Structures are given as C-alpha cells and as structure tokens.
Amino acid sequence: MMAKQELKIKESPLFWPAKLRGSTLKVLDETMIPSKMTYVDVKNTADAVKVIRQMRTRAFGQFLVVLNTFLLELKGNKSLSDKALLAKLKRTEQSLNNSRPTFPFAEVTSIIIRWADEAYSKQQDLRKVVSRNVEGYLNGIRHRRLDRVNRVAALLQDGDSVLTHCNVSGELAMAAHIAQSQNRDVHFFATETRPYMQGAKLTAWELKRMGAKVTLIADNAIGSVMNDELVNKVIVGSDRSCANGDFANKIGTYQIAVLAKEFEIPFYVLTQPSDKIKTGDDIPIEIRNANELLTYYKKKIVTGVVNGFYPGFDVIPNELITETIAINVN
Amino acid sequence: MMAKQELKIKESPLFWPAKLRGSTLKVLDETMIPSKMTYVDVKNTADAVKVIRQMRTRAFGQFLVVLNTFLLELKGNKSLSDKALLAKLKRTEQSLNNSRPTFPFAEVTSIIIRWADEAYSKQQDLRKVVSRNVEGYLNGIRHRRLDRVNRVAALLQDGDSVLTHCNVSGELAMAAHIAQSQNRDVHFFATETRPYMQGAKLTAWELKRMGAKVTLIADNAIGSVMNDELVNKVIVGSDRSCANGDFANKIGTYQIAVLAKEFEIPFYVLTQPSDKIKTGDDIPIEIRNANELLTYYKKKIVTGVVNGFYPGFDVIPNELITETIAINVN
Numbered sequence: 001m002m003a004k005q006e007l008k009i010k011e012s013p014l015f016w017p018a019k020l021r022g023s024t025l026k027v028l029d030e031t032m033i034p035s036k037m038t039y040v041d042v043k044n045t046a047d048a049v050k051v052i053r054q055m056r057t058r059a060f061g062q063f064l065v066v067l068n069t070f071l072l073e074l075k076g077n078k079s080l081s082d083k084a085l086l087a088k089l090k091r092t093e094q095s096l097n098n099s100r101p102t103f104p105f106a107e108v109t110s111i112i113i114r115w116a117d118e119a120y121s122k123q124q125d126l127r128k129v130v131s132r133n134v135e136g137y138l139n140g141i142r143h144r145r146l147d148r149v150n151r152v153a154a155l156l157q158d159g160d161s162v163l164t165h166c167n168v169s170g171e172l173a174m175a176a177h178i179a180q181s182q183n184r185d186v187h188f189f190a191t192e193t194r195p196y197m198q199g200a201k202l203t204a205w206e207l208k209r210m211g212a213k214v215t216l217i218a219d220n221a222i223g224s225v226m227n228d229e230l231v232n233k234v235i236v237g238s239d240r241s242c243a244n245g246d247f248a249n250k251i252g253t254y255q256i257a258v259l260a261k262e263f264e265i266p267f268y269v270l271t272q273p274s275d276k277i278k279t280g281d282d283i284p285i286e287i288r289n290a291n292e293l294l295t296y297y298k299k300k301i302v303t304g305v306v307n308g309f310y311p312g313f314d315v316i317p318n319e320l321i322t323e324t325i326a327i328n329v330n
Numbered sequence: 331m332m333a334k335q336e337l338k339i340k341e342s343p344l345f346w347p348a349k350l351r352g353s354t355l356k357v358l359d360e361t362m363i364p365s366k367m368t369y370v371d372v373k374n375t376a377d378a379v380k381v382i383r384q385m386r387t388r389a390f391g392q393f394l395v396v397l398n399t400f401l402l403e404l405k406g407n408k409s410l411s412d413k414a415l416l417a418k419l420k421r422t423e424q425s426l427n428n429s430r431p432t433f434p435f436a437e438v439t440s441i442i443i444r445w446a447d448e449a450y451s452k453q454q455d456l457r458k459v460v461s462r463n464v465e466g467y468l469n470g471i472r473h474r475r476l477d478r479v480n481r482v483a484a485l486l487q488d489g490d491s492v493l494t495h496c497n498v499s500g501e502l503a504m505a506a507h508i509a510q511s512q513n514r515d516v517h518f519f520a521t522e523t524r525p526y527m528q529g530a531k532l533t534a535w536e537l538k539r540m541g542a543k544v545t546l547i548a549d550n551a552i553g554s555v556m557n558d559e560l561v562n563k564v565i566v567g568s569d570r571s572c573a574n575g576d577f578a579n580k581i582g583t584y585q586i587a588v589l590a591k592e593f594e595i596p597f598y599v600l601t602q603p604s605d606k607i608k609t610g611d612d613i614p615i616e617i618r619n620a621n622e623l624l625t626y627y628k629k630k631i632v633t634g635v636v637n638g639f640y641p642g643f644d645v646i647p648n649e650l651i652t653e654t655i656a657i658n659v660n
Contacts, residue, residue, distance in 0.1 A: 189639075192623075194524055194548045197631060200624075204636045216638045218524045218623060219549045220582025224644040227584065252550025254557065255589055262588055293522075293548060294530075301527060306534045308546045309519075314554040 009146055010177050012206050013037060015170025016142070017057060018064035023075055025068045029056045030198075034205040044076065045069055045092045052099040055196065059237060060169035062103050063141075066096050067134050070112050074131050082126040089116050089130075101286040102248055102313045104240050107276050111137070144327050145171060148270065151325055152235070153178035155268065161187045161231050163222065166250035167202040168237040168270055176212035188214040189225060193250060195293045195310060219252055226263045234260045234267045241271045245318030246280030254314035257321070266322040273326045280315035288312045339476055340507050342536050343367060345500025346472070347387060348394035353405055355398045359386045360528075364535040374406065375399055375422045382429040385526065389567060390499035392433050393471075396426050397464050400442050404457050404464075412456040419446050419460075431616040432578055432643045434570050437606050441467070474657050475501060478600065481655055482565070483508035485598065486516045491561050493519045493552065496580035497532040498567040498600055506542035518544045519561060521552060523580060525623045525640060549582055556593045564590045564597045571601045575648030576610030584644035587651070596652040603656045610645035618642045 017028035025042040031054070032038050040056055042048050048069040051057050057065055073092050077085055093109040112134060119129040152175035156162065164172055172188075179186050188207050193199035200216055207214040217225060225231050234256060238247040247269060260267040277283060290308030294301055347358035355372040361384070362368050370386055372378050378399040381387050387395055403422050407415055423439040442464060449459040482505035486492065494502055502518075509516050518537050523529035530546055537544040547555060555561050564586060568577040577599060590597040607613060620638030624631055 192524060192631075194522060194550055200631045208636050214636060216620075216623060216636055218581065218640065220524055220580075220585070221639070221641055221644075223585025223588055224581060224641055225639070227644070250550075251548065251554060255550070255553025255585065258553055258589060258592055259585055262592070290546075293546060301522075301530045306538050306544060306546055309551070309555070310548065311551055311554055314551075314557070 009149055009174055010210065012170035012173045012210055014061075014167065014202060014206055015145070015174060016064065017061040017169070018042075018068055020068050020071060023072065025065065025072060027051050027057050027061065027065060030058060030061065030202060031056050033201055042069065042072070044072060045095050048072075049095050049099045052096075058198070059103075059167065059239065060145075062100075062105070063108060064138075066105060066108050067112070067138055069096065070109075071131060071134055074127050074134075082120055085126055086116055086120050089113060101284045102239055104274060104276065107274055141327075148325060148327050149174045150178065152270065153182075155233070155235070155325075156184060156186045158184040158186070160184075160233055161189065162233045162235055163189045163191070163225070163231045163256070163265075164203060164234070165191045165199060165236050165253055165256055166193045167198045167206070168235070170206065171237075171270060172235060173203075173206040173210040173212065176207055177210040180211050186212065188212055189231060190214055190216050191219050191222060191252065191256075192216065193252065194219055198250065222256055223259050226259055226265060231265060234265055236267075236269055238269050238271045239313055240277075240283055241274050242277050242279050242283065243275040244279045245321065245324065246283075246315055247271055247321075248280065248283045248285070248313045248315050251311055251314050254316050257316045261320050267320060268323050268325060269316070269321055270325045270327070273324075280317055283313075283315055285314070286312040339479055339504055340540065342500035342503045342540055344391075344497065344532060344536055345475070345504060346394065347391040347499075348372075348398055350398050350401060353402065355395065355402060357381050357387050357391065357395060360388060360391065360532060361386050363531055372399065372402070374402060375425050378402075379425050379429045382426075388528070389433075389497065389569060390475075392430075392435070393438060394468075396435060396438050397442070397468055399426065400439075401461055401464055404461050412450055415456055416446055416450050419443060431614045432569055434604060434606065437604055471657075478655060478657050479504045480508065482600065483512075485563070485565070485655075486514060488514040488516070490514075490563055491517045491519065492563045492565055493521070493555070493561045493586070493595075494533060494564070495521045495529060495549075495566050495583055495586055496523045497528045497536070498565070500536065501567075501600060502565060503533075503536040503540040503542065506537055507540040510541055516542065518542055519555060520544055520546050521549050521582065521586075522546065523582065524549055528580065552586055553589050556589055556595060561595060564595055566597075566599050568599050568601045569643060570607075570613055571604050572607050572609050572613065573605040574609050575651065575654060576613075576645055577601055577651075578610065578613045578615070578643045578645050581641055581644050584646050587646045591650050597650060598653050598655060599646070599651055600655045600657070603654075610647060613643075613645055615644070616642040 026039040029038045029040050097106045115133045119126045149171050156179035190203040191199045204216045238249045240248040288310045293308040293310040356369040359368045359370050427436045445463045449456045479501050486509035520533040521529045534546045568579045570578040618640045623638040623640045
C-alpha cells in the first residue's frame with residue numbers, strides 16, 4: 001500500500017534533501033536555491049555540524065543529516081573496537097546536540113545512542129545492528145511522510161487560497177501537485193520569510209516547480225491579504241513540538257497565527273509530536289547572529305553601528321492551532 | 331514662541347528632505363541612504379514626477395516636492411502670459427496627481443490651483459501671489475511639524491521601548507533626541523519594512539544618527555517581541571487620513587496595529603487629518619511593480635516565473651488607534 005503511494009507521488013528535492021552515496025552524504029545546499037541545485041559533501045560529524053550551523057540545510061534536512069551522520073561514523077571507523085566506536089558515537093551525539101538550539105536534535109540522537117548502548121551491552125555487532133536500525137527508521141519516516149503528503153493533499157480543496165510561511169520541506173508542494181493532478185484549483189501565497197528568505201527562495205521555487213500557482217508576498221502583506229479575504233487557509237510546518245501541542249517554527253509564524261485567529265482563518269500545522277518538553281515556554285529559542293539581519297546577499301543593509309535582534313523562531317500556543325497534522329518520528 | 335522651539339530642536343535630514351536652491355530643488359535621494367547622502371536635482375514637473383515614481387523621495391518628501399515644483403514652474407516660465415502660466419500650473423497639477431495613487435497629491439495641488447485661479451480672476455500678479463502663498467504655506471507647515479515633534483517627545487517616557495515601522499520623516503528621531511537630551515532613556519525597535527527597507531535604511535540610520543538607542547528587527551519578529559513584552563508603545567506615521575480617522579500607511583502597519591491591540595500596547599499615529607475621503611475603504615491602494623519584491627539590490631531573489639503581489643500600503647481602521655497626533659496641513 002505504502003509502496004504504491006510512493007510510486008504515485010512526484011517528489012520535490014526538498015522532501016529528501018540529503019542522500020547517502022557510499023561514504024559521502026550529499027546534502028542539498030538550500031542556500032543556493034533557486035540559483036542552482038548543488039550538493040555539499042558531508043563525510044563526518046564535523047562536516048555535519050558545519051552544514052547545520054551554516055543553515056545549508058534546515059528543518060527536515062537537519063533530521064536526515066543527523067541520522068546519516070551516525071551511518072557515516074558507523075561505516076567510516078572500521079578499525080575501532082566496539083567500545084571505542086560507542087564512545088565516538090556519543091561524541092557525535094554531543095556535537096550534533098550542540099549544533100543549533102531549537103531543533104530537537106537530542107530527541108533524535110538519543111534514540112540512536114539507546115540502540116548503540118543496547119547492542120553493546122548485548123555484545124551484538126554494533127555496526128550492523130545500529131546501521132540496520134537507522135536505515136529502517138529512515139525508511140519508516142519516509143513512508144509516514146508520504147502518507148502525510150496525502151493527508152495534506154486531502155485538505156486542499158478546489159478554490160482554496162493557502163498562505164504558507166518559511167518552507168514545509170517538500171510536503172506542501174507535493175500535496176499541491178496531487179491536488180492539481182486531481183483537478184482541484186488551489187492557489188498559494190508564499191511569504192518571503194525574512195531574514196533568510198526561505199519562502200522566496202525555497203517555497204515559491206518549489207511550489208512553482210511542482211506545477212502549483214504561487215504568489216510571493218512580503219511578510220508585511222499578510223494582514224493585508226487576510227483583510228482582503230484573499231486567503232482561506234494557513235498551512236505551516238514546525239521545528240519543534242511540545243506535549244501540550246504548542247510548537248516552535250520560523251520567526252513570524254506566531255504573528256501569522258494571531259492574525260489567522262483574528263480573521264477566523266483555519267490554521268494547520270504539520271508537526272512531529274513529542275512529549276519531551278511540556279509547553280512552548282520550555283523551548284529554547286535560537287538567537288542568531290545579527291549580521292544575518294544587517295546584511296543581505298553579503299551587502300550591508302544598514303550602517304555598522306546599528307544593533308539587530310534576530311530570534312530565529314517563535315512559539316505558537318496550541319489555542320491558535322485549528323488542526324495538527326502529525327507524523328510520529330519516534 | 332515657535333521660532334524659539336525651532337532653534338532648540340536638532341534637525342534630521344529626513345525632516346525636510348528637499349530644499350530650493352535658486353531654480354533647482356535639491357531632493358535628498360532616500361534610496362542611497364545609509365550608504366551616502368546625495369541629492370537629486372529637480373528642475374521641473376517631469377523631474378518631480380520621476381523622483382516620486384522612483385521613490386527617491388517619499389512620505390513628507392513628496393509633499394515638499396509638490397509644493398516646490400509649483401515654485402519652480404512659477405519661477406521658470408518668465409515669458410509666459412498669466413493665462414498660459416495658469417494652464418501650465420494645471421498641467422503640473424495633473425501630472426503630480428497622477429504620479430502615485432495613495433498619497434493625497436490632489437489635496438495639496440488643489441490648494442495651489444485655487445490660489446492661482448483666484449489671483450488670475452482678480453488680475454493680480456499670478457507669479458508673485460502664488461509664490462508668496464506657497465512659501466507661507468511651507469513655512470507654516472514647518473512650524474507646525476516642529477510643534478508636533480515636541481508633542482511626540484512628550485510621549486516618550488523614561489524606560490519606554492517604542493516599536494516603529496517604515497519612517498516618520500524625521501519627526502520621531504528628533505523627538506527621540508529631545509527625550510534623550512532631557513535624560514529620558516528610550517529604546518526603539520525599527521522594523522526592516524520590506525520590500526523597500528525604509529526601516530532598515532532610513533529609520534535605524536536616522537535614529538542612531540540622532541543619538542537614540544535602536545535595534546533593528548525583521549518584520550517577522552514583531553509578534554515575538556510584543557509577546558516577550560519588549561515593546562510598550564507603537565508610533566507610526568501615515569500617508570493618508572480619512573474623515574473617520576482611518577488612515578493608510580506603509581504595508582505592514584495594519585498587522586502591527588492588530589497585534590498591538592491583541593497585546594494591549596498603545597498605538598500612536600502621526601497624521602495629517604483630512605476630510606476629503608470618508609473612510610479607509612475609499613483610499614486607493616497602490617499596487618507596485620512585483621519586480622521590486624522579486625529583486626533586491628538589483629539581484630533576482632526568486633526564479634523569473636514566480637508571481638509577486640506588492641500592495642504598497644494598507645489601511646488601519648480608527649478603532650485600532652490609541653491616539654492620533656495630528657498636524658493640520660490645510
């Protein structure tokens with residue numbers, strides 16, 4: 001059943017933006033889109049931390065990088081004893097957990113370390129067991145995400161005009177493609193998503209590439225298009241979820257949720273549910289370097305003496321969510 | 331009394347961004363700030379329409395360009411009979427009224443044409459009478475704006491953190507300077523104000539230049555800083571006002587007003603009251619060329635096939651306004 005669905009769904013490059021080729025992980029460099037599609041080579045933990053910190057990959061791409069980095073370390077350290085390999089995997093765990101604050105790296109890495117600890121204590125073949133588990137895990141996620149694409153597609157009704165923010169890692173664009181192939185006319189507004197412009201660079205490009213109708217607007221025009229009744233649904237992704245349903249997503253999502261409530265527009269979020277943290281108050285919010293705000297395409301926007309404040313994410317309380325479209329990653 | 335105040339207030343270049351020097355109007359090129367302060371020469375109506383359309387000047391600068399363009403035409407057409415000059419002034423009126431849709435050009439130009447018609451019908455010296463009236467009018471506006479700077483300064487209390495959007499043409503920065511010189515510690519958040527970046531390029535630069543504490547944020551971070559209780563006042567300008575108190579301002583102002591209401595943060599607006607149009611529904615909203623959204627510093631942001639939608643302004647209904655700080659321009 002799943003395999004059949006998979007065959008039918010046209011895939012967006014952002015759906016699975018990192019692929020293992022031998023001992024190299026090819027990571028789609030999202031900072032180069034839409035100019036070109038290039039891939040950064042990741043061969044070890046240090047490379048992985050670098051692509052994450054530089055935001056060459058983001059959102060679901062980070063998840064793929066984390067899992068595949070363990071596969072790389074398992075493959076690459078053939079001369080190490082299982083004991084030394086286990087210690088190495090734990091160093092990988094620490095490095096990845098410390099790469100960026102808001103994405104729940106620890107929730108993913110802890111699963112792999114649990115497998116490794118278990119295999120080691122049971123004196124199993126550490127490399128084989130953990131690799132097989134990680135591969136199986138990735139495969140499961142893939143099928144569950146494809147399943148969610150179908151659920152998102154079912155949300156998209158003929159005549160809908162959907163506002164989205166930042167980027168939903170392929171799933172929204174693939175759902176749009178399904179809706180279109182089933183002759184439902186759906187329009188999308190993609191916000192620019194300053195400062196990183198994921199909406200302009202990734203989402204608009206991706207939706208268009210998948211054959212959807214998309215119009216780019218400035219983040220400032222959200223209230224205006226809602227007030228003009230040009231939007232009837234909001235669909236966004238999430239970077240982190242809490243036990244109570246609160247979630248964190250790219251900065252700006254919170255104010256969209258408040259505006260959607262004001263205009264009684266249904267607000268949908270694609271989440272990876274987790275009960276590791278209770279409420280949104282407990283989510284650490286990454287404050288990124290203000291230079292990323294003060295420069296654009298390496299050109300200085302403002303004079304050097306001005307301060308910038310760049311929280312990378314904000315938290316959306318559960319009461320602003322109409323429906324959560326969940327995937328279970330654990 | 332007024333003259334005394336004028337001596338005391340330190341002036342920002344954006345307060346009076348167009349100055350007449352002989353037969354040339356020197357218009358501050360706001361598109362070049364903060365890189366450099368350069369002036370564009372305007373010698374006639376065609377030049378004036380060009381600087382307005384290209385947004386080299388904006389907001390109050392447009393008002394100065396309009397009035398001074400009539401002075402230029404009055405000075406420059408010495409060989410014309412009064413009848414021919416009156417016809418020429420009416421062509422200037424039409425050209426300026428058609429330059430951009432949202433700013434109330436007609437409300438300003440109609441005053442001057444009324445003076446010209448009156449002088450002509452009374453067989454007065456058209457050039458002399460109209461020039462004198464325009465100059466007197468400009469002088470009156472200058473004093474009333476300086477008076478408003480003092481009223482805005484009185485709003486700024488010790489410990490305030492004020493969010494502003496787009497640019498308030500010098501007045502807010504000058505008020506900040508007054509507050510500072512009276513030892514009141516006031517902090518400002520300037521939004522970037524995409525797509526044109528007036529907040530990043532003009533407001534942050536101007537506030538800093540006047541000695542104020544200013545932090546730049548992305549337009550997406552407004553809800554976040556309000557939710558974190560980092561802002562206790564919002565102060566914005568306006569491009570057009572209605573009889574019922576609704577006003578139009580730079581795109582994004584509307585959603586700030588909605589968010590301010592949600593967080594019970596007082597929302598102040600500097601307006602030029604007018605009863606020429608009844609409500610915000612009657613304000614024509616300029617839809618600017620989407621290329622201004624799809625490119626940045628002449629670099630293409632998204633691939634060519636994506637559509638953009640760029641309303642230049644939005645309308646804020648009177649019920650979202652805490653207090654209107656008015657100047658009478660008529």
